[in-house]
Amino acid sequence: MPDYEIYSLGDFVLQRGATLRDAKLAYKTFGKLNAKKDNVIVFPTWYSGQHVDNEWLIGKGMTLDPAKYFIIIPNMFGNGLSSSPSNTPEPYNKSRFPQVTAYDNVRAQHQLVTEKFGVKKLKLVVGWSMGALQTFHWGAMYPDMVERIAPFCGSAKCSRHNFVFLEGVKAALTADSAWNNGWYDDKPEKGLRAMARVYAGWGFSQAFYRQELDLKALGHSSLEDFLVSFWEGFFLPKDANNLLTMLWTWQNGDISDNELYKGDFKKALKAVKAKAFVMPSRTDLYFPPEDSEFEVANMPNAKFLPFESVWGHFAGGPGTSPNDVKFLDGKLKELLAS
Amino acid sequence: MPDYEIYSLGDFVLQRGATLRDAKLAYKTFGKLNAKKDNVIVFPTWYSGQHVDNEWLIGKGMTLDPAKYFIIIPNMFGNGLSSSPSNTPEPYNKSRFPQVTAYDNVRAQHQLVTEKFGVKKLKLVVGWSMGALQTFHWGAMYPDMVERIAPFCGSAKCSRHNFVFLEGVKAALTADSAWNNGWYDDKPEKGLRAMARVYAGWGFSQAFYRQELDLKALGHSSLEDFLVSFWEGFFLPKDANNLLTMLWTWQNGDISDNELYKGDFKKALKAVKAKAFVMPSRTDLYFPPEDSEFEVANMPNAKFLPFESVWGHFAGGPGTSPNDVKFLDGKLKELLAS
Numbered sequence: 001m002p003d004y005e006i007y008s009l010g011d012f013v014l015q016r017g018a019t020l021r022d023a024k025l026a027y028k029t030f031g032k033l034n035a036k037k038d039n040v041i042v043f044p045t046w047y048s049g050q051h052v053d054n055e056w057l058i059g060k061g062m063t064l065d066p067a068k069y070f071i072i073i074p075n076m077f078g079n080g081l082s083s084s085p086s087n088t089p090e091p092y093n094k095s096r097f098p099q100v101t102a103y104d105n106v107r108a109q110h111q112l113v114t115e116k117f118g119v120k121k122l123k124l125v126v127g128w129s130m131g132a133l134q135t136f137h138w139g140a141m142y143p144d145m146v147e148r149i150a151p152f153c154g155s156a157k158c159s160r161h162n163f164v165f166l167e168g169v170k171a172a173l174t175a176d177s178a179w180n181n182g183w184y185d186d187k188p189e190k191g192l193r194a195m196a197r198v199y200a201g202w203g204f205s206q207a208f209y210r211q212e213l214d215l216k217a218l219g220h221s222s223l224e225d226f227l228v229s230f231w232e233g234f235f236l237p238k239d240a241n242n243l244l245t246m247l248w249t250w251q252n253g254d255i256s257d258n259e260l261y262k263g264d265f266k267k268a269l270k271a272v273k274a275k276a277f278v279m280p281s282r283t284d285l286y287f288p289p290e291d292s293e294f295e296v297a298n299m300p301n302a303k304f305l306p307f308e309s310v311w312g313h314f315a316g317g318p319g320t321s322p323n324d325v326k327f328l329d330g331k332l333k334e335l336l337a338s
Numbered sequence: 339m340p341d342y343e344i345y346s347l348g349d350f351v352l353q354r355g356a357t358l359r360d361a362k363l364a365y366k367t368f369g370k371l372n373a374k375k376d377n378v379i380v381f382p383t384w385y386s387g388q389h390v391d392n393e394w395l396i397g398k399g400m401t402l403d404p405a406k407y408f409i410i411i412p413n414m415f416g417n418g419l420s421s422s423p424s425n426t427p428e429p430y431n432k433s434r435f436p437q438v439t440a441y442d443n444v445r446a447q448h449q450l451v452t453e454k455f456g457v458k459k460l461k462l463v464v465g466w467s468m469g470a471l472q473t474f475h476w477g478a479m480y481p482d483m484v485e486r487i488a489p490f491c492g493s494a495k496c497s498r499h500n501f502v503f504l505e506g507v508k509a510a511l512t513a514d515s516a517w518n519n520g521w522y523d524d525k526p527e528k529g530l531r532a533m534a535r536v537y538a539g540w541g542f543s544q545a546f547y548r549q550e551l552d553l554k555a556l557g558h559s560s561l562e563d564f565l566v567s568f569w570e571g572f573f574l575p576k577d578a579n580n581l582l583t584m585l586w587t588w589q590n591g592d593i594s595d596n597e598l599y600k601g602d603f604k605k606a607l608k609a610v611k612a613k614a615f616v617m618p619s620r621t622d623l624y625f626p627p628e629d630s631e632f633e634v635a636n637m638p639n640a641k642f643l644p645f646e647s648v649w650g651h652f653a654g655g656p657g658t659s660p661n662d663v664k665f666l667d668g669k670l671k672e673l674l675a676s
Contacts, residue, residue, distance in 0.1 A: 160561055161539065161547035167565060168536035172510040175532035194513035198506035198536050201499065206626045209499035223498055227505060285623065288544045 004028040004051055004081060007112045012083075015258065018098030020088070025108050026081035027051065027074045030058050031066030033117060040119050041071045042109060044127045044134035047246050048238055049318065050079055054131070056319030063332040069123065074109045076130065078245035082108075085182070085241030094241050095182025102130075102253045106137040110145075124336060125274075126150040128316045129287070130246065133158075133253040136295075139272035140255040148335050149272070152279035152307075152328060153316035155291050157254040157265055162286045165202055166251050172198045173240060182241050192240065196231040203231075205283035205312035213310070218320070269298040276302035277335045279328065281315035305331055342366040342389055342419065345450045350421075353596065356436030358426070363446050364419035365389065365412045368396055369404030371455060378457050379409045380447060382465045382472035385584050386576055387656070388417055392469070394657030401670040407461065412447045414468065416583035420446075423520070423579030432579050433520025440468075440591045444475040448483075462674060463612075464488040466654045467625070468584070471496075471591040474633075477610035478593040486673050487610070490617035490645075490666060491654035493629050495592040495603055500624045503540055504589050510536045511578060520579050530578065534569040541569075543621035543650035551648070556658070607636040614640035615673045617666065619653035643669055 004026050012023035028051040033040065041064060043054050051073040058064045064071055075081040077100040085097035092098060113119045125146055127135040132154020139149045140156070155162070176191030178184055208214070214226040235243070255261070256268035276299055280292040289306050296304040307324050309315035315324040342364050350361035366389040371378065379402060381392050389411040396402045402409055413419040415438040423435035430436060451457045463484055465473040470492020477487045478494070493500070514529030516522055546552070552564040573581070593599070594606035614637055618630040627644050634642040645662050647653035653662040 159544065159548060160550070161542075161544040163561065164535075164547060164565070165539040168506070168510070168532075168539050171532035171535035172506070172513055175510055175513040175528045177515045177528075190513045190515075194506075194509035194532075197502075197509035201503040201506050202539075204499075206497065206499040206623075207628070209502060210497060210628070212498070223501065227502070285544075290545070290548070 004075070007116055009108050009111055012104075012108060014098055014104050015101045016099045018092070020083050020092065020098065023083045023108065024087075025074060025083075025112050027072055027112060029073075030064075030071040031069050033070040033119070037117070037119050038121055038123065039069050040113070040117070040122050041069045041124045041126065042113065042122055042138065043071055043073050044105070044109065044125070044131040045073065045076045045079055046127065046129040046131045047250060048079065048235070048243060049131075050081055051075055053318050056325070057329070063329050063336060072113065072117075074105075074112060076105055076134070076246060076249070077108070078242050078249065080239060080242050084239070085245055086239040097241060097245055099252070100245065100249055101257070102133050102137050102249055103141065103258050105249070106134050106141055109134070109138075110142060120145065122146045124148045124150060124332070126152070126332065127154065128152055128318075129154045129313065130250055130253070133250070136255050136272070139274045139276065140268045141258075141260065143271050143273040146274045148276070149274045150277045150279065150332055150335055153281050153284055153287050153313055155253075155287050156269060156295050157256070158251050159291050163251050165286045166247055169195050169198050170244065170247055173243065179240055182244070184240065187236075188240050189236065192235045192238070193232045195243070196235040197227060199235070200227055200231045202285050203313050205285060205310050207283060207310035208312055211310060266298050269295055270300060272299050273301065275335065275338060277305050277331055278302055279305045279307060279316065279331065281307040281309050281312060281324075283310055284313045284315070286313060342413070345454055347446055347449055350442075350446060352436055352442050353439045354437045356430070358421050358430065358436065361421045361446065362425075363412055363421075363450050365410055365450060367411075368409040369407050371408040371457070375455070375457050376459055376461065377407050378451070378455070378460050379407045379462045379464065380451065380460055380476065381409055381411050382443070382447065382463075382469040383411065383414045383417055384465065384467040384469045385588060386417065386573075386581060387469075388419055389413055391656050394663070395667070401667050401674060410451065410455075412450060414443055414472070414584060414587070415446070416580050416587060418577060418580050422577070423583055424577040435579060435583055437590070438583065438587055439595070440471050440475050440587055441479065441596050443587070444472055444479055447472070447476075448480060458483065460484045462486040462488060462670070464490075464670065465492065466490055466656075467492045467651065468588055468591070471588070474593050474610070477612045477614065478606045479596075479598065481609050481611040484612045486614070487612045488615045488617065488670055488673055491619050491622055491625050491651055493591075493625050494607060494633050495594070496589050497629050501589050503624045504585055507533050507536050508582065508585055511581065517578055520582070522578065525574075526578050527574065530573045530576070531570045533581070534573040535565060537573070538565055538569045540623050541651050543623060543648050545621060545648035546650055549648060604636050607633055608638060610637050611639065613673065613676060615643050615669055616640055617643045617645060617654065617669065619645040619647050619650060619662075621648055622651045622653070624651060
């Protein structure tokens with residue numbers, strides 16, 4: 001019994017030209033949609049994460065309380081549950097899975113929210129990392145529908161440095177000849193492990209490692225144990241083509257790269273009417289706070305509220321850092337009360 | 339005609355147990371040793387660099403003026419000129435080349451300086467990156483011999499985060515099955531290119547990429563052109579086993595990991611009598627200034643003098659950033675005058 005539902009999007013025409021026939025959007029909901037349909041929160045997933053990986057922020061006693069809100073977690077295309085290289089039938093399977101943008105993802109989510117649930121307003125869109133990318137997209141694509149956004153540890157556009165970081169991740173995965181341009185039968189294990197090791201230096205900050213939080217906070221027995229158990233263990237179960245699909249989505253993320261804004265990034269930022277709490281981590285190595293400051297400066301109704309944390313990108317991570325979760329939960333409460 | 343000389347070290351017993359028989363130290367000198375032998379500067383090489391890659395800091399009108407100083411550039415073991423996997427005869431060739439520490443490198447350099455040139459005092463030891471690691475070693479291993487040190491964009495001990503960054507570089511290179519555990523005939527081209535792409539995100543800062551200095555200052559035609567031409571072009575000509583040898587040296591760099599200090603890092607720092615200008619780059623992603631501050635705080639005669647630069651690790655790079663070269667050259671002048 002899966003713990004999620006599937007919404008059939010029909011033949012979904014993607015921004016870059018392909019059609020995902022009988023496209024699937026996997027999602028999970030929490031709480032009940034009220035009669036006025038005004039208690040809806042959308043919480044998109046992050047790179048390689050699935051809905052279950054968002055649940056740490058939801059619960060009784062948390063701001064995202066299902067007793068109060070109707071919370072929808074839509075799974076990103078390529079994450080193995082929504083349409084992905086790993087679950088799409090021929091001929092668009094595996095390495096032929098088409099290029100999907102964040103714009104495509106959010107259009108699909110909009111279809112779910114409006115057609116399936118008849119919802120016209122969103123109280124909040126919130127997301128971590130690539131979830132933040134989708135959150136920004138919601139704000140820019142549907143400015144009259146989205147009342148609040150809380151993108152954390154992410155950006156509205158993939159920066160050039162972030163792009164390069166991802167080039168390294170991709171190059172490590174695809175250097176393994178077992179990858180075979182995506183036509184593998186057995187998974188490219190060396191490539192997945194290499195990708196994990198590349199990611200390890202980026203995910204947490206220099207100070208995190210200096211303070212040995214991999215041992216003292218996360219309980220690993222050695223640095224190598226952290227690299228094998230946490231990092232390799234994280235990526236090994238995932239499908240390489242899925243990972244590459246989402247990586248492409250990430251690298252090409254840009255709220256202005258569509259017919260609405262035609263590449264005018266500042267115009268797209270200005271169009272976001274939602275009240276926005278933009279929350280980078282002070283020590284995030286691939287979403288540095290400077291990029292968030294630029295975004296906030298160009299949005300009409302936004303606040304810059306960084307995590308003062310040494311946890312790097314994982315300040316906003318999947319519930320990994322208790323103090324940062326507390327900070328985030330408090331800011332979400334403040335935002336929803338406003 | 340090579341532009342360098344070879345010093346035969348004889349049978350050189352390494353710290354980790356192997357003996358490099360008929361070990362070679364390649365070096366180049368600039369200027370003349372004066373009668374008092376008190377005008378000597380040692381300038382070790384960096385990761386994968388060779389003596390020619392240090393010459394940007396030497397010349398008429400520069401602080402390191404051959405008219406005034408006798409400058410010795412010793413090549414690091416593993417860099418392809420001194421004893422390396424690529425030039426050592428069987429049986430210690432290729433993948434069997436032994437583990438060499440920075441301590442071993444500096445002992446070999448000390449042998450050259452004292453036996454070949456009869457030098458008893460060094461006016462200055464200076465180096466970038468792994469050259470800084472060797473510079474710190476000089477200060478800690480020969481405190482009565484070294485009057486000044488100027489390690490820039492480097493550290494006295496490989497930090498845990500820096501170690502993880504290098505794990506990613508190594509994993510990318512060795513994910514290529516053409517690497518074949520070091521027993522390749524043809525070079526592992528995919529691995530070398532992957533390693534280069536991983537390195538690209540680390541070498542320069544987020545701000546460097548944000549300001550498009552790869553295009554505007556370094557003259558590349560696109561970001562991809564920078565990745566291929568600058569980064570892949572840099573690593574492709576190098577031997578994979580050589581790169582892995584130096585990477586091991588780097589990961590295991592620690593001025594206290596020897597019989598003098600028995601792992602007591604603070605004790606080793608305290609022992610450095612030399613007047614030290616420790617110069618990290620403010621935006622260096624793998625040698626962050628915080629590590630230098632710790633070193634300076636524990637050295638008796640050291641100053642913390644960061645490059646206020648967006649060039650990341652390449653602030654101290656091979657002459658790449660003119661303003662930073664100017665800053666460095668000025669500080670070296672100040673240090674030598676004191």
